[in-house]
Every structure is written in C-alpha cells, then in structure tokens.
Amino acid sequence: MQTDLSAALDIGGTKIAGALVDAHGSMIVRAARPTPADQDGAAVMRAVAEVVRELAAAPEWARVAAVGIGSAGPVDASAGTVSPVNIPGWRDFPLVAGVRALVGERPVTLVGDGVAMTAAEHWQGAARGHDNALCMVVSTGVGGGLVLNGRLHPGPTGNAGHIGHISVDLDGDPCPCGGRGCVERIASGPNIARRALADGWLPGPDGDTSAAAVAAAARAGDRVAVRSFERAAQALAAGIAATATLVEIDIAVIGGGVAGAGDILFAPLRRALRSYATLSFVADLTVVPAQMGTDAGVVGAAAAAQQSRLDAFAPLP
Template identity: 80%
Template structure:
C-alpha cells in the first residue's frame, strides 16, 4: 500500500471514519489507477498497475483486482462506501459492460459485476472517461459552479462530457458528451469511428501531427512528432505547425458552438495533452467560437483550460460514485 504524502498520511481511523470516502478506478489503455478519495477530493491512498492491454480478458481484470487489493490493504478501505469507475470507451453503463478501443481483450466485458465482486459487494458506478473528467472539473475544477458545461479531453482522441441543469449528464449508456464524434465537416475525410468529418478527425493529437507532416512540417533532430512538438514549432513561428493548430481549433470551435446551440452551455473546459499547447490552441479557439457561436443564447460562452490535471480520471470516478450514493 502506498499513501499519498501530498494529501497526508492515511491515519483517518484515529479521527473516526473519513467523510464521503469512495473507491475510484481510472481504466485506460496504458495504466489502471485506483484511489480512495474523500468527500473533499483528497486522494488518501493510491495504487496503480500498467494495463496489460494486449492480453486476454482475465489478465486485464487481474490487474484491476491487484489495484483493488492494494487499496483494500489500507485501514481506510472499510470507510469506503461505493466504487466509481471511469473507463476508456465505449462503455455501456446500462448493462455494466465496457469495450475499450485500446483494450481489445475486453469486448462487452462485464466490468461492473467483476469489480463489485472484487470490492466486497459495494455499489459500483460506471462512466466513460470523458464523463469522469467532466465530473472532476465540475466538482473541483474550472466548471465548478457552472450549471451547464461541456468538458473536453483533446489527446490521442477527443472525448468529453456534459453538465446540464447542475448535474452530470452521462446519458443512458454513460457515453454522452462524445464531442469527438460530432460531425463538423459533412463532406470530410473518413474517421476511425466509421463516420466522416468528425471533430476528432481534425483535432486529435495524431491528426494534428499528420496534417502538419502532410503539409511539409518536419520534426527536429530528436524525431519527436508528438502534438507537443508541433506546438513547440508553432510557438517558434513555424507557419505550417501554426496552421495545423488553427485547423484543430476551428473544428473544436465548431463542435463547441454546435453543443451550445443544442443544449445551452455557458462554459467549455478543455483539457488533455493537446490543450497543453496553451495559447497556440486557445487563441484560435476563441476566434473560432466568436465566428460560429453567434446566437443570443450562446454568445457569452467562454472557453478555459481544465484544472484537475492527471488526477481528473480518479477524481471524476469518485465524483460519479458520490453522485449516485449518499455522501
């Protein structure tokens, strides 16, 4: 068991049960992270395993069980009332199954049932990772206090989630807020999802790099072709790198404006690796919004960077669990 020294030792027992403690799981294609999170958003205990993403279903599940066992070794475990899972999608919260694109061994995998068994029968809430990040930003981040918000993760893919009327809106299967697969270019290029002209096809990190390379941008001597490398080139004045970010920002702006027209949001919170480019992304994003979001009820929409960082998945899973149980 590892305690998180940044948030204090796991000595809650001495002061009685920890208020609103829940078990949080953040399941992605690279790592499986777990934590015990208190009612204030403090991470009391952490555990983590690499995701054996190319292995069979039982092997992946064993990594989840190892994370849970490590958390269960904490004296705080007994205080935890519920389990929240934020998982790479697609998920099916209605059936309790997941089919993460990056974990091919899990297809319609009954994750909720298995986690419930491994967690001593506690109630389990499952949401997609975009919804989890949104729950975190609404609880503790840039969307705090906003009753109608869209949160986006712009990274290898483009995900997101919605807060409507002051509450998380995961949708019936836990996938709502999928801004990455909104169509913003109806005659556009085919997207990996099977559609075409999706936001993700224009704005994700790999697509941003691909477009820069196709238009003649070349990486430096280290060969780094990440979106961060394209951002560094843009910051240094490279016009092709800059144009690729502008096109990504335009697609994000169209998707955010379409979201605002459809469900009336007043803030869009953008996180993920590509958002790390800062003003290289946010400046053209604000210009794009000014040109697309023109109706009276969407005109005051603001766009800001996310605040919850790398713990967004864990905090969001905790928030989703807390939302469906008494704190």
Template identity: 75%
Template sequence: MHTDFAAGPVAALDIGGTKIAGALVDAAGRVLHRAQRPTPARESGETVMRAVEEVLAALAASPLWDAAGAVGIGSAGPVDASRGTVSPVNVPGWRDYPLVERVRRVTGGRAVTLVGDGVAMTAAEHWVGAARGHDNALCLVVSTGVGGGLVLGGRIHPGPTGNAGHIGHVVVDLDGDVCACGARGCVERIASGPHLARRALENGWRPGPDGDVSAAAVAASAHAGDPIALASFERAAQALAAGIAATAALVEIDIAVVGGGVAGAGEVLFAPLRRSLGAYATLSFVRDLTVVPALTGTDAGLLGAAAAATRARDGGAWAASGGGEGARGGS
C-alpha cells in the same frame, strides 16, 4: 459488514490503454491513497482484469479501505453504463466486458458506478475544477481521441449508456476524412493529437533531430513560430470551436472546459479556439460562451470516478441523472 460510509472516502479507478490508476478519495476531492499498474492492453481480458484486481488490492491494504463503501470507475470507451460493460477501443481483450459485476465481486459487494472517461473528466471539473459553479457546461478531453461530457441544470448528464456529450464524434466537415467510428469529418478526425500531427507532416512540417512526430512536438514548433505547425493547431481549434458552438446551440452551455494532452499546448491552441468560437457561436444565447483550460490535470479520471461514486452513494445529483442506477451493478 462495512461501517457507516456517509462521510467516508470512496474508491476510484481510472482505466485507460496505458495505465490503470486507483485511489481513495475523500468528500472534498482529496486523494488520500494511490495505486497504479500498467495496462496489459494487448493481453487477454482476464489478464487486464488481474491488473485491476492488483490495483484494488493495493487500495485495500490501506487502513482507510474499510470506510470506503462505494467504487467509481472512469473507463476508456465505449462504455455501457446501463449494462455495466466496457469495450475500450485500445483494450481489445475487453469487448462487452462485465466490469461492474467483476469489480463489485472483488470489492465485497460494494456499490459500483461506471462512467466513460469523458464524463469522468466532466464530473471532476464540475466538482473541483474549472466548471465548478457552472450549471451548464461542456468539458472536453483532447488527446489521442476527443471525448467529452455535459453538465445540464447543475447535474452531470451521462445519458442512458454513459456516453452523452461525446463531442469527438460531432461531424464538422461534411466531406471530411473517414473517422475510426465510420462517419466522416468528425471533430476527433481533425483535432485529436495524432491527426493534428499527421496533418502537420502532410503539409510539410518536419520534426527535430530527435524524430519526435507527436502533437507535443508540433506544439513546440508552433511556440517557436513555425507556420505549418501553427496552421495545424488553427485547423484543430476550428474543428473544436465548431463542435462546441453546435453543442451550445443545442443545450445552452455557458462554459467549455478543455483538457487533455493537446490542451497542454496552451495559447497555441486556446487563442485560435477563442477566435474561431467567435465566428461560430453567434446567436444571442451562445455569444457569452467562454472557453477555459481544465484544472484537474492527470487526476481528472480518478476525481471524476470518485465524484460519480460519491453522488450515487449519497443519492445526490448523479443518481438522478440518466444511467446512474443501471451503472451501479445491482448492489
């Protein structure tokens, strides 16, 4: 039996293709205890689950564990929060994997809330980051892919399966290249780190002596004034601006928060993004839309998972949004 959890911490998991991070997080968004393991992404599904269990065991070793009555999971997607399953593109051993049920079992029947990583980042930014105090917001993760999530009417809006706000697969180029999702001209196909770097290489950009061809290397060249690198960021910013403006026209957001590795380029990305947004967000009700960098950094996934668990546990705004109850794993 557990003690009274109302004001206690929650356990949070952030699951990606590189690492599985865990934390105990208090009601103010402070990380009290951490654990982490590499993701054995090319191994079997059960091997990946063992790494999750190791992280949970490390959290359970903390004296704070008994007070943590709920678990939140932010996972690379696609996720299906209504069924409690995950199918991360970069973890092939997990396809329709019953993660909520497995974690519920491992943690002694605790309530488990599952969200995609874009929604987790949104929850984190709305809780303790740049979207705090905003009732209508879009939060984006621009990294290896492009994900996102929505705050509508002051509540996180994950949608029935936990994937609402997935701006990376908004089409912004009708005749564009084929995306990994099967569509053409998606924001992700233009603005993600690998595609931004690919475009720079195709247009004649050359890496330095270390041979680094990542988006971070392109950003360094852009900061040094390389015109091809700058043009690659301009094109990525244009795609992001088109997707943000389309979202604003649909649901009337007033702020877009941009995080992820590509956003680490700073003004090399944000200056053209703001310019392009001025060209696309022209209607009277979206003209005042602002774009700002995310504040929660590498802890976004953990904090967002904790926010989801806290709100579901306390019967707050999260549980009232679509997908909340079905994601709780029958607890």
C-alpha cells in the same frame, strides 16, 4: 460506522489507477498498476483486482460507501461492459460484475473517461460553480462529458457528451468510428500532426512528429504548424458551439495533451468560437483550460459514484 469515502478506479490503456477519495475530493489512499493491454482480458482484470485489493487492505476501506469506475471507452453503463479501443482484450467485457465481486455489496458506477474528467472538473476544477458545462479531453482522441442543471449527465450508457464524434466537415475524411469529418479526425493530437506533415511541415533533427512537436514549431513561427493548430481549433470551436446551441452550456473546459499547447490552441479556438457561437444565448460562452490534470480520472470516478449514491455531489466547505 462512518461511510464517507468512495473507492475510485481510472482505467486506461497505460495505467490502472485507484484511490480512496473523501467527500472533499482528497485522495487519502492510492494504488496503481500498469495496464497489460497487450495481454488477454483476464490479465487486465487481474491488474484491476490487484489495485482493488491494495485499496481494500487499507484501514480506511471500511468507510467506503460506493465505488466509481472511469474507463476508456466505448463503455456501456447500462450493461456494465467496456470495450476500450486501447485494450484489445476487453470487448463487451463485464467490468462492473468483475469489480462487484471484489467490493461486496457496495454500489458500483461506471462512466466513460471523458465523463469522469467532467465530473472532476465540475466538482473541484475549472467548471466548479457552473451549472451547465462541457468538459473535453483532447489527446490521442477527443472525448468529453456534460454537466446540465448542476448535475453530471452521463446518459443511459455513460457516453453522453462525446463531442469527438460530432461531424463538423460533411465532406471530410472518414473517421474510424464510421462517420466522416468528425472533430476527433481533425483536432486530436495524431491528426494535428498528420495534417501538418501532409501540408509540408518538416520535423526537427530528432524526428519527433508528435502534436507537441508541431506546437513547438508553431511557437517558433512555422506557418504550416500554425495552420494545423488553427484547423484543429476551428473544428473544436464548431463542435463546442453546436453543443452550446443544443443544451445551453456556458463554459467549455479543455484538458488532455493537446491542451498543453496553450495559446497555440486556445487563441485561435477563442477567435473561431466567436464566429460559430453567435446566437444571443451562447454569445458569452467561455473556453478555459482544465485544472485537474492526471488526477481527473480518479477524482471524477469518485464524484460519479457519489452522485449516483447521493443524487448530488458532496458539499464543499
């Protein structure tokens, strides 16, 4: 029997998405449920089980060789557990064991959502063709993952590349992670808005204080809004340059809601990067927007499962 599909789960605080994904990254069966994040861990697992059972009801399920999970974190792939910040009922929750009970003998691979996004962008998106890449999600938080020597590099626990908690301001604000001056504390959407408000930015009549509203104000020429994005861009540039210097990536891919600001973010980011990435072996580092959008989590979880099973991504036509 042909076994050319991966089952993939993308677990976040709002939605649990699943798909059967073929060897070329196409999703041939999809399923989704809202995440009951305000309920206990058992209720969340029941929602996961409903997604898996819907996928398993498809005739194509017999072709599934492996299962991949990309989850909001922290995750611990070595233990098979997850403790997502936005799912309070899951703390050291044995997610891999729960999914294994649903999928039989198929191998199950767990990675963080930033690593899953990285796998997707490397397989099918903006990092395709690059052997050494950093891919980032800049949204409510800042996460990421690494591709090194042509392979996804999740690390022992599935969290490698978590650039959001590199410190780029030694005397900066305390971060909820316990550190100080982290990239996330400066560049995430809520912190872009927080800084703008603290510096005197006034929201419009609708009272919208999101990063998207700050971006709209910046496009309209509001200097306080512009400066808040410039500060975020500087923090991202410092973190990207540090990563590039350490492991010699040649491209950084940025997705997530904040990347939707377009040139309001990317123009100052590229300027700042020229100031931080100055050594010869990182001077040609490029920064580009992500391409995979909302499909990144599911496609990336499938890619991680394929690499785990086959020790390489499936070849593309």
